[in-house]
Amino acid sequence: MARVFINNVDSYIGEQLAKIFSNTVVGSTVEEAVDDDEVSQRAQVKYEVVGTLADKTADKPACVEEIVEAKNVDELLTALIQCDVVVYDISSSESDVEDCLLACNALHEQIANFKSPKTFICLSTVMTWCKTKPNEPDEPEQPFTEEDYRRRKPHPNFKSEINVEKQVIKLGKTDKTRFLTYVVAAGLPYGGKEDIFHYFFKVAWHGDTEALNIIGTGENIIPSIHVQDLSNIVTSVADSKPKTRYIVAVDDSLSSMTEIITCISKNLGTGNVMNITREEALLIPEISQRIFDILSINLRMEATWVKDGAKFEWVAESGILENISTVVDEYKRSRGLLPIRLCVMGPPAAGKSLIASQLCQHYKLHHLKIADVIQQAIEKLEKQAARAEAEDGEEDDESAQQAQETLDLLNESKQENNDRYEDQYIIQFFTEKLLSMPCQNQGFVLDGFPKTYSQAKELFGNKEEPEDEDAPRLEYDSKIMPEVVISLDAEDEFLKKRIMNLSESVVAGTHNTEDLFLKRLAEFRAVNTDDQTVLNYFDELEVHPDHIDIAADTSSNMSQVMEKIIKTIGKPRNYGPTEEERLELERIAMEKKIKKEALEKLEQQRKEEEEKKETQRRKEEWATRVKEVKEQEEEVLQAQSYPLRNYLMKHVMPTLNQGLIEVCKVRPEDAIDYLAEYLFEHNPQVD
Template identity: 40%
Template sequence: MIHVYDLGGVIQNIIEIRPKTKYILAVDDSKNTLEEIVKMISDTLGPGEMNLLSDQDAITMKAFKPEELEYLNISLRLDGIVIKDSFSLTWTSVAGMVENMANIVEEYQNTRKLLPIRICVVGPPAVGKTTVSEKLCNHYQIHHIRVKEVIEEKITQLKEIVDGADPESEDVAADAAQTQLENYNKSMDMNAGRLADYLVFDILQEKLNSPPCRNQGFVLDGFPKTYEQGKLIFSEEDPENQDLMIKAPLYIKKITPGHVFALNATDGFLTQRARGLPQRVAEEMRYTEEEFSSRLTRYRELSAAEETLLDYFDELEIHPEHIDVTTDDPEYADVVKKITVLVGVPKNYGLSREEQEEEERNKEEERKQKVAAEAAERKRRNEAALAEMAAQYDEWQENLSEVQRQEKELHDAHSLPLRNYLMKYVMPSLTAAMTECTRIKPEDPVDFLAEHLLRKNQQE
């Protein structure tokens, strides 16, 4: 275990010093186990969870080959004496990966361009914030943050901690969770079932700073709503020490949205959309006529305030993009397309092995379906062409027969006078002469016919 920059320093020293030692062990001062390293990577880059596998499970899942597992089972600590005593190194990470994980992760993310995408979507009620947010989360594989759900999730977590505590032993975590629950209940009793703003902001900041949101990103759906709320959540100043200008923790910068999108629509469009919802859905979303009208009026008042939420983001140089919603498209295809073009391509850590396999199967199935569809279309086109050719051939045959019939009729009409002439003046004499010729059978029948016709003509 050694940072690649430190390894480069060791190699540079070998080139310059040319030590007589044949083998040099390049290691840092860390004594971390593989489990400690994986846990720290998960805490810093992922959700903070680990999946412990048996040797058989690792082989079955093809995570490791059997011969590789033998190396992982070695428990041997070695010390790099030569590089410590003989080399002049300016260490990048002498304490090892676990101690310097934050710096290593930052290097890794910047090098691989694996940067979290943080988006805030705001707008009037019924404009489609939640639908657009869900589609963005699916596209970028990031987390959908809705304040109501975040509060419910936090209360559920606290109840699980309290319920899972051993009543006979002291549990500091359970006591702290119980105290928080009591504070939440007291606040909701005093505010008609709603938490005080400062508690909401604390819960939201905790959620946004959780490893999944911090490392992968999020879409903040419809919150904050005002300039003051945005300042309390994303301000870098410590509100308790503003005079001293003490800065809040660095994570404040890491939870500030990088992109803000304001969806806009006319009041008439929004009202018509709300009225078109089923009664049950309208009640669940608080879009009944009276509630919706009140919420829409409140939103317009906040938008007309001297300092608005969008003004706050402008001050942070996060300039909001305004997108008009003018068509009642349930998929919001145009809106999502505009946002993804502005945000750019996904910059997350990609799919898991299972997700990759599923995606490959889906792509293969889509390819097969496409090939089958193309083959069916070609067959259909060929059959249609053959049918058209057969129809054209039948039509040609019909036309040909009709032409032949008409030609015959025309020929018969033209030949009728000649036939009458021959039958009246030629055929009687010629028939008699031919009959006499067949009876006598002369040696030269042509001369016989000529003399017979001439003689007959003289007699007449």
């Protein structure tokens, strides 16, 4: 088993290094094998990758066997000693420079304890050559090679990198049989997710700006290399252990910044570029000081060992310009930036524009409505035609004349067809729009077009002949063919009621007046019979439309329909919100949360006040009722006491009063007994 250590296996370069090493058979990049048995043995042994993570919260890549804690020195040293190859990348971050030197020194101190030879590779940057003077002042365009590495002069901000390079090479001279050290000076890496050039790829993909920025004059030559080629070179060094200790890793291109940025813009953006000052570049948040310094390099280099000694299959030997299509495709796939192509169909008043608008907002797509597409195409032609005569009166380029001729044909067509453009022109406008960079990058939502089977066949049909004569011709253009077709279905009566329920202010000036709506509905039904409908075109190509009954949606703004469509399409395939947008969304969400909590608190206080008032009201009502009951009881008792009182006053009280008076006069010892005797003797004997 051969183990290789790579720092930061989750970084741009580290991730690619880990993938290449884990899929490389040990010794496969060596040109000659000793014998067939050795070849057979090599086929069974691949590199086992261990390494550290730059982001401690990141998941372990699938191609990595083990993750080592970078801050745990003992664990890290143990892992390094157990590895046959150690690769430290110091080109990606300045923070890795010191760690690289510590790791190399630690291994050097343990040479005597090595059970097998070890190879240490420092992956550095050509920025350590930035200020090197040419060999011949009269020939400044002569490229530097590995033979010139002793004369290299670094950029002022990359002095620590060159010090590490020198120390790594020095440590490898102690015992070459047990500890070999190499430095690989890499050009600016590109490909995959992109790193140094990511800002330009991202801005071009979004298409929000008119032009990509070129820093300064843009005449500086940028040495570059595809990240996979760089990883293959490092693997070749680990495998072949060349005599050359300092290796330059660049491709064959000698492209300037202007050429690179213009190429990115043409193949991913608007095609336009503009020069900005160095001061303006530093104000761009995505361009750090380190990236600014790297992009400012002006250096011609040639990789002699890579051409003569390395054995691997190049991905982009000729550079980014010659391989831009592949590089752009890699960028989109690596970032998950795949376009979403949708088509929303349905009768008038079915809510196509509402659904299309919500889909564009949710997925950040381009809303293509017939009127807008035609208007934008006409405006573009008018701008081109306006250049037919330059300020000095001379004829401009041929495209301006062609634009004017097209406008004349369009006007004639419109006059001859009741103020409508012929299908051939509308198809042409839509084709150009669908093939535009914004629609190809992010995707689109076709709103109610095409309307007929023939329009769909003409619009989406493949117009290009296959390169191979024997290859079958595709029935449709995959670049513009919708991947999801939504059909909003509803009965005529439902649609009529929907229009009738609209207010006059909403209907006024639109196609939804009673006469126009009924006419549009009749035209739609006429061209969408059971036997012949535009949906049949998609069915035949196995892009089966999703039928949704809008009458079953009882929500506002057709949110239930939207939920079904989003479930069908899946997650967005774009960058998502920017940092500024994310912060703004968080701010809005926090404001909504605070407002909601405040409203809930006010509502709670209102309820408590109402409950308190209700309790007080009930208490008062209860007290009033108790008082009324007591008064009623007193009245009843008084009414019931009148006969008793009369009886007592007539038959009891006279004798009793006389007896009490007599008791007071006599004052006997036992008053009660005396009174009882008195009452018994003087009883009036009433029958």
